[in-house]
Amino acid sequence: MSTYIRGPVCGVSNCPSRLWRIIDGRRTCQYGHVMEGDVEFNNEEDEVNAGVVTRRLNLTTSATGNFQSSLSGSQSQNLQRPAGGKKIYGSEANILFLKAFQLILKQQSSWLIREMNFPTEFDQIVKLIWMQYLKWINEEEVRQEPSESNSSDEEESSAYNSRMALGRFQLNMLSAVTIMYMAAVHLGLPVYTSDFVKWIASARFPYYKAIRKLPETWREKLPSSHLRLLEGEKPPNNGQIQAKICQTCFRTKFLKVFNGKVICEGLVLKLTMLAVLPPEFYFFTVGLITNLDIKSYYNLIEYPFLKFRKYNLWPELRTIGFFLLATRWLLMSDKETYPLQWIQSLSRRPHGTDTSRDATIDELLTGISSKREDGNVFEWSKGETSQYLKWIEDSFLSIQPDDPKMKIDHRIAKRKLLKIFPIDSDTTTSVTINADQSNFVEQLQEKYLYFLSEVESHWNEQIVEDEQQRLTSIMEFEKILIKEIAIAFALSMEQIVTAVQEISKWCSARSATNQ
Amino acid sequence: MFEQPVALTTRRLRNAKKLRYQYVNNLSAKFNRLERITNTNGLPTPENSAAESSENEEALQRKKKRIRRRLKSAAGESYSDSESDEVDNNHDNEVVEDEEEDQERKFLNNYELPQESFEKWQDDPSKRVPIQRSKISFTKYQRLRRHAKRKMNTSIDLASKRNKIYMDTISEGFEMVDPVDGKPDTFQMKHISILTTLLHLHVSRREWDAAYTCFALLIRVPKVDIRNIWGIGDLILREREPIKSLEFLSWMSSVYSSRSAFAEDVNHRTPPVFTKGSKTHVPKFATTWMWESLIQCTKNSLETGELEQIESNDGLQDLIERISEMVLAPPYMDASEVWFIYGLCHLIKADILSNQFDGRLAGSARDIASNQVIQHIQRTKSCLQTCLSKGDFKYPKRYIERQLEEFEKRLDRQEDTPDDSDHEVESLHDKLDTQSIESDDDSS
Numbered sequence: 001m002s003t004y005i006r007g008p009v010c011g012v013s014n015c016p017s018r019l020w021r022i023i024d025g026r027r028t029c030q031y032g033h034v035m036e037g038d039v040e041f042n043n044e045e046d047e048v049n050a051g052v053v054t055r056r057l058n059l060t061t062s063a064t065g066n067f068q069s070s071l072s073g074s075q076s077q078n079l080q081r082p083a084g085g086k087k088i089y090g091s092e093a094n095i096l097f098l099k100a101f102q103l104i105l106k107q108q109s110s111w112l113i114r115e116m117n118f119p120t121e122f123d124q125i126v127k128l129i130w131m132q133y134l135k136w137i138n139e140e141e142v143r144q145e146p147s148e149s150n151s152s153d154e155e156e157s158s159a160y161n162s163r164m165a166l167g168r169f170q171l172n173m174l175s176a177v178t179i180m181y182m183a184a185v186h187l188g189l190p191v192y193t194s195d196f197v198k199w200i201a202s203a204r205f206p207y208y209k210a211i212r213k214l215p216e217t218w219r220e221k222l223p224s225s226h227l228r229l230l231e232g233e234k235p236p237n238n239g240q241i242q243a244k245i246c247q248t249c250f251r252t253k254f255l256k257v258f259n260g261k262v263i264c265e266g267l268v269l270k271l272t273m274l275a276v277l278p279p280e281f282y283f284f285t286v287g288l289i290t291n292l293d294i295k296s297y298y299n300l301i302e303y304p305f306l307k308f309r310k311y312n313l314w315p316e317l318r319t320i321g322f323f324l325l326a327t328r329w330l331l332m333s334d335k336e337t338y339p340l341q342w343i344q345s346l347s348r349r350p351h352g353t354d355t356s357r358d359a360t361i362d363e364l365l366t367g368i369s370s371k372r373e374d375g376n377v378f379e380w381s382k383g384e385t386s387q388y389l390k391w392i393e394d395s396f397l398s399i400q401p402d403d404p405k406m407k408i409d410h411r412i413a414k415r416k417l418l419k420i421f422p423i424d425s426d427t428t429t430s431v432t433i434n435a436d437q438s439n440f441v442e443q444l445q446e447k448y449l450y451f452l453s454e455v456e457s458h459w460n461e462q463i464v465e466d467e468q469q470r471l472t473s474i475m476e477f478e479k480i481l482i483k484e485i486a487i488a489f490a491l492s493m494e495q496i497v498t499a500v501q502e503i504s505k506w507c508s509a510r511s512a513t514n515q
Numbered sequence: 516m517f518e519q520p521v522a523l524t525t526r527r528l529r530n531a532k533k534l535r536y537q538y539v540n541n542l543s544a545k546f547n548r549l550e551r552i553t554n555t556n557g558l559p560t561p562e563n564s565a566a567e568s569s570e571n572e573e574a575l576q577r578k579k580k581r582i583r584r585r586l587k588s589a590a591g592e593s594y595s596d597s598e599s600d601e602v603d604n605n606h607d608n609e610v611v612e613d614e615e616e617d618q619e620r621k622f623l624n625n626y627e628l629p630q631e632s633f634e635k636w637q638d639d640p641s642k643r644v645p646i647q648r649s650k651i652s653f654t655k656y657q658r659l660r661r662h663a664k665r666k667m668n669t670s671i672d673l674a675s676k677r678n679k680i681y682m683d684t685i686s687e688g689f690e691m692v693d694p695v696d697g698k699p700d701t702f703q704m705k706h707i708s709i710l711t712t713l714l715h716l717h718v719s720r721r722e723w724d725a726a727y728t729c730f731a732l733l734i735r736v737p738k739v740d741i742r743n744i745w746g747i748g749d750l751i752l753r754e755r756e757p758i759k760s761l762e763f764l765s766w767m768s769s770v771y772s773s774r775s776a777f778a779e780d781v782n783h784r785t786p787p788v789f790t791k792g793s794k795t796h797v798p799k800f801a802t803t804w805m806w807e808s809l810i811q812c813t814k815n816s817l818e819t820g821e822l823e824q825i826e827s828n829d830g831l832q833d834l835i836e837r838i839s840e841m842v843l844a845p846p847y848m849d850a851s852e853v854w855f856i857y858g859l860c861h862l863i864k865a866d867i868l869s870n871q872f873d874g875r876l877a878g879s880a881r882d883i884a885s886n887q888v889i890q891h892i893q894r895t896k897s898c899l900q901t902c903l904s905k906g907d908f909k910y911p912k913r914y915i916e917r918q919l920e921e922f923e924k925r926l927d928r929q930e931d932t933p934d935d936s937d938h939e940v941e942s943l944h945d946k947l948d949t950q951s952i953e954s955d956d957d958s959s
Binding site: 203208232233234235368369377378380385386388389392393396397400401413416417418420421422423 | 700701702703705706709710712713716725727728729730731732734735736737741748752759762763766770
């Protein structure tokens, strides 16, 4: 068709050709590779003046408006890739990982001191626990040393060791949370798992994307396997926190050095408020615990592995179990004070049909992070939706990291897109109810008032008292309560149910021996 | 509940896909050998020749494909709808296997347009083809399966435990529901899924402000791929601020123009196919953008009237220039719909120019003016001709021809009935509008 033209090296699967010709308007190399994106175009009008060939190079404009030459895919890809990786491996990486973890601990504890008014000594306690943990890591390493000394291939063994070491550290974001929790227990602060779960779910506590807090150079150096541990991708659930606490306690020899007693009164109070029950339930539960139970059961447990199955021995779960039992027994025995209508309105409380009380954003988020599916998004009220969207705008988007691989073209294109879709804050703020501004006391009052009005509205309904019906409604209420507690404390419902069964068995055995 | 607008590309999924394609390829190769089918009507070489194959050939090929698909499904090889037709249409020269080869690309080599990977249902009873009742026995089928599995022993051994289970499942004829796809359990995915649900919810309730907020937030989350939800975004924009809708579509088609090489982005084959374009497939947002801007230009020129023709025509002229650049390269080059839109642009331009044509002009000024109109009419014809030659697009040919003749007649006419022509434009516009929508539906 036409003669060959000298041009760039073709390069498709190492094709050495430098000669090009035009076939059907496409630039094709000697061996038949078609140059990508290069089309020659002859206008029909131009054919009249023979000899003159109009050639249009098919240039595309990039997002910046510059002309983008038609580089072939492979060529342009090579240009993008930065030369060489900066990642470090082996023991170096491990040390940097420990440093990074320490930094995250520091940030978490300083957040707690700053935002949650923890005492300033908190920082020191966290440091002590962390030092204990480091000691354990050191001991483990020493224990491993003799076994590997006689291995011949040094490189292989060191690689093996570094992998093992990473496994032995067993540090992830969850362990950071447990260290915080243990420090709080040592100081006797009324802070429980539910609080941590709440803070994590609302993305205020440095947990999700915690790596963004690390310095840029560290992030570049750390291998991705280490980084993933600090990513904090999944929210804790199924009592993972409790199990991890046992393990961390074992490693730091917590009970020998620190005070491991969980203050159960504060937890009972929290539970009572969560369940919107009158104060006598609090006193009854505390009475039950002090009269029946052994004090040492409220210490944290040391256990070397993650699979701790005696759920009823976890101090928090034990308290929860006692609370549930106390509630059940009180409701069953006292028919005068707690008539059937009262119990029924208790179970109606969390999902009243009229949405006079919106769930707070913390409740929403805790619910989201605990459930495996979407949950009841369809039932959200307007206020709840706008609260959620506001949260996404303020908190969620701000913790999203920039993609470092993004090229400038992409950035500009993205910016243009965001200009087309600006977030107009008028629409979001106008709908927002000032729920998050109202403080905890007001929210609590609202809860109780709502419950009272619910009770009063059903008070006069005449229902024939039936023993069976009473029992079923108590059970129903308990089920709802268990569900709520499971969400708030990131436990599974089975764990709570087992714990309650065990404790009720234990109680009856205990009361039998007392008599 | 709703599909997540993210591209799931984990290594495990990729490997699972590789295994599946390898298995399917092995199976069909063996089957073809057993049945002595030497059917090499897979498209010869890359995309450029696809356009050259005539209409007849294509129809024949499609028919053959359909027959073979039926045959295969009778053989019990269909694990799912999408795969049953993936089985057919294999090159015999590819029987010689190279383990290192990318099985997926090898498999996809047989398909040029993504939409062909969907099963076509013939609903016209006269065109229905009887089911081929050739059967293979169960033992034979078992032999086929064993053979196919034996051939990929190494890759199965190297696969992860999960992928092994996956292989066993699909080779038994079941489909595995991947929990990763359905149930998001990371913090990020959970919130993306909730935002998506909220978006759909508000769109269905026609609460555009809230839907807009959801969309605007969603596209700011890094993982989200806008190509999966551009349609919803466009709908919301059109309801809230119609001016921006065109801007958005033009952004979509300029940023996600299908210039990325086919091999680089094998992912575009994963459903939903139509969210993205490829070298052989015009993305839907590009055609939507063309239609929308054409309609917009036409509306503008009619609304502003004859006084400001020059300004209003500029939009149309811009559009013509842009499309003229686009049709120089694939995939727009091979898309009949784009050629049709291009033709329509010239048609409308000719209409506007012929309306402005002043009969009192004389001499060279008159020649220039009439030449302009004639030129546009010629271009319309040539574009429509190209569109027809692609073969898979229908439009009311006679009607358009009559319109073109009408425009030509206007040139000869002296200025006697200006009102009449105005009226005609109106009617043309109405008809064109409905037409464009109809044709759009036809093609999609």
